[in-house]
Amino acid sequence: MLQYDQNTKRAVIRNNTLQMTLNFADGILIEECSNLLTGDLQNPRRELFNLTFMGGQYSSRDFAVGEVLTCQDRVHQLLTVPLENEALGLSIRVHFLNDKKETISVIVQIRDRYIHGVPYELFLHSPFLAQLSMRGEGDRYYYPANAVESPDGTPLLKMMRESFYNNDVKLPLVCCDKGGKSGFAVQFPSKADLDDCGAIQNRNMQFSKIASAEELHTHQILCNPDNTYNDTFEFEITGLSGGWVEAFARFRQQWESGYDFSEYEKEDLKWFNEKFLHQFSFLYGTEAYDAENQKIDPEKLLKEGEAFGGFDTVTLWNQYPRLGVDKRSQWDFYNDFPGGMAAFKEAVDAFHAKGVQVFMPYIPWDAGAEESPETLGDHFAGLLEQTGADGYQLDTLGDIPDSFREKCDAVRPGLVMTTQHHPDKKHPIEKITTSWDEFWDTRPMPKVDIFRFLCPRHIAPVISRWYRKEDKDLLIQYSQFGAAPLVIWQDIFGRWMPFSAEQKAAIKGWKEVYLAHRLTYQCALPTPFYPVAPREVYCNLFPADSGSEQIYSLYNDGDLPFEGALCELFVPGSTAEVILGGGEASVKNGKLYAQLPPKEVVHISVKP
Structure with a gap:
């Protein structure tokens, strides 16, 4: 519904979740912006914006209001x-702009005629957004760049990596x-691709970086x-009845709508989803290579993997950092390896006989002047x-x-490509x-990867190569809390960085749980940081697509x-049953109760 009274200069915009009442008698005043699902009024008498320009402060009241126009289609x-x-x-x-369903969009376009012949800085502030509230005292906020934080303010929901170029993972306020x-x-x-205030006209990129009150x-x-009128500021507001859980689900649905995920539905690629433990070995090291007999030793490597619960895939790395001494390329190293290409084929066959898949490395920056994309x-x-x-x-x-x-694909179907970065x-x-979920900071726990929850069909094993005992403990917890597979990499360019016997046992037990509940952990609609009552406890939710169970991944900080x-x-x-970690769990009156030890990840399976 959209109603505008020219005599009173008031407008009412309403849909299924929102009502916004506006007054244009003196500038633009938002008399209310209310969630219709609650039946009461929220956000009374809010200014939409004010400006800092040429040394002065201005609000919409400093502007003459022209003829208000309305129109609509279906x-x-x-x-x-x-x-x-x-x-x-x-x-x-x-x-x-009212979509007649659940969202009202507010779009501000600014034109500067350069009255002094040159452009001046113009800063926009929105009191409406700055003062946005639901009930006032006790309201909970999830900021676009810091949805959930540790007690010291550190973001716990790890966003996508960016540099000069932006991605489209921009969470709502x-x-x-x-x-x-x-x-x-x-x-x-x-829609801007660049993080450059001079090159883009859509200012929303700056709002997406807000991380605190x-x-x-x-x-x-x-x-x-x-x-x-190129410079714009825009926001879309929606009324919620399910808080953060609903907001994240809405954002994921909106984000997914712009993508074609048919590649993920190929049956020949889904074998990777069934794997949990991935191993990375340098062939000039001792894990997978028998130097005395000069051959790859799959049996030795897989035997060592039993303490972890068994390796499901291995990556056989044979060149860098040994490249660059002469003109040999990464491809030459395969032929120069003892036994040549046939030795690799023999090793791959041996791994396959044990049910283990093999990845080969590709070094994109080792491309000689004589090579082209076609020959590569x-x-x-x-x-x-x-x-x-x-x-x-x-x-x-x-x-x-x-x-x-x-x-x-012309070689054969089912070949999987995994990248080092998302x-x-x-x-x-x-x-x-x-892809790998690599290069993150373990501290503080619990931290989770937003891409794991935004695109759960994209399986991203956790890895961090240089971690020592204490951080390896946190690495395992990170894998458990976010329900993600693991990469085991212990020989780091010749420096031996092993897991302890206790850590290996923890990984083995976690692998058993993950594979037993794999379809639940790989569900389509997981929620990061599902709201829980105690402030020191954090939770991720994994509801099985079949409805057969819900798994609550909990961390008592x-x-x-x-x-x-x-x-x-x-x-x-x-x-309710504890399937990982210690403690106890039960269901009473539609609520989950539990006993949780400190500093430990606990998974609770709830079934009908």
Whole structure:
């Protein structure tokens, strides 16, 4: 619904979740923005924006309001408010777009006529967003760049890595009541690929970096308007009845809608989903190579893997850092290896006989002047054809050319490409079905990888190569808390960095649990940091697609054991069982109760 009264200068916009009442008698005043699912009024008398420009402070009241326009089609309703300040040379268009379902979008376009002949800095602040609330005292906030934090403010939900280029994983600002239910989700859409305030006109990128209450309350978004209304600020607000859980699910659905995941549905690639423990060996080391007989020794490597619960895949690395001494390429090293390519084929066959798949390494930066993408692709596919290996570990990469994939598909189906880093753009995300979750900081626990929950079909084993005893303990907990597989890498360029006997036993036990409940852990709709009552306890939720069980992955960050009510169940259940870690669990009146030891990951399976 959209109603505008020209006489009173008031407008009401309503859909299934929201009501926004606006007053244009003196600038733009948001008289209310209420969640209709609650039946009461929220966010009364909020200014939409104010500006800092040419040394002065201005609000919408400093602008003359032009003719308010309304229009609609079968999908949307639009209300546009023009604002003008002749003295400043600024014109603003504010659009309120109602999708008639659940979301109202607010779009602000700014035009600067350069009254002094040159552009000045213009900063925008939104009091409405800075003061956004549900019930007031006790409201819970999840900030776009720091949805959940440790007691010292460290972000616990690890976002995608970025540098000069941005990805599209931009979480909403979420505000909900202390019960974690009713509230609002505010999304800041941005199609900009660059993180450059001068090159882009969509200012929402700056809102996506807000990580604290202080940053929200004091934000000043730098705008660079010109004479074309190009500079924009936009947000989409939605009413919630399920708090953070609903907001994250909505964001994931919106994010997924822009992707084609058909590559992940190929049956010949799904063998990787059934693997848990991945091993990385240098062939110039001692783990997988018998120096006396100058041959790869699969039996020795797999025997050592039994203490971990058994390796499911191995990566046989045979060149870097030995490249660069002469003109030999990475491909030459396979032929120069004792026994040549036939020795690799013999080793791969031996691993396959034990049910273990083999990855070969690819070094993208070892490309000579005489090589081209075409010849590299031929070498790339040819190595797998000659050795019978099952795929590649793509060093330093987050993507490969389509031609490489096509050449491998011509060799045989089912060849898996795993990159060292998460793919972070549309094409590689659609084509690269697995990657390492590497280069993260263990401390503090519990930390989780957002991509593991945003794109759960993309399996990303956990690895960190240089960790010693204490951090290896946390690495295992990180794997457990986020329900992710592991890569075992102990020979780090000649430095031996082993796991302890206790750590190996912990990994072995975790592997048994993971594989027994694999389909639940690999569910389509997991939630990171599912809300729980005790402040010192954190939870990830994994509800099986079949409805057969829910697994609550819990970490008690306190120094003392916890006992009591944890949370409301995601869906009704009658039985609770601890399947990983210590403690006890039960279900009472639709809530999960547990006894949790300190500093330990505990998994509780709840079934109907």
